[in-house]
Amino acid sequence: MFSDLIAGPLAHLPSGCFAANSAWAICAAMAHNLLRAAATLTCQRHATARGATLRRQLVNVPARLVKPQHRPVLRLPAHWPWTEVWLALWNNIFRTTHAPPATA
Numbered sequence: 856m857f858s859d860l861i862a863g864p865l866a867h868l869p870s871g872c873f874a875a876n877s878a879w880a881i882c883a884a885m886a887h888n889l890l891r892a893a894a895t896l897t898c899q900r901h902a903t904a905r906g907a908t909l910r911r912q913l914v915n916v917p918a919r920l921v922k923p924q925h926r927p928v929l930r931l932p933a934h935w936p937w938t939e940v941w942l943a944l945w946n947n948i949f950r951t952t953h954a955p956p957a958t959a
Contacts, residue, residue, distance in 0.1 A: 859906035896947040897940045912937045
């Protein structure tokens with residue numbers, strides 16, 4: 856955990872002001888915890904992955920969110936290598952009986 860934070864957001868603390876650095880550290884910890892929660896909802900391999908890997912494979916998604924008939928549908932690229940992982944995350948978060956996200 857500490858290596859992900861030190862190599863990421865804590866490497867660029869904004870100022871010498873204690874309050875600003877404290878707020879930055881709290882935001883970094885919350886983002887880290889949300890990223891770890893998302894990783895555990897995908898698969899075992901991502902549950903133990905580093906933060907940079909998770910940001911590249913789960914956060915930087917080349918997709919569009921559309922709402923035909925007021926249902927959220929995620930349009931993913933057809934040959935994106937992490938489609939299955941993202942669909943697992945999507946299904947674990949929304950747990951709907953609707954059709955799964957479409958790949959275009």
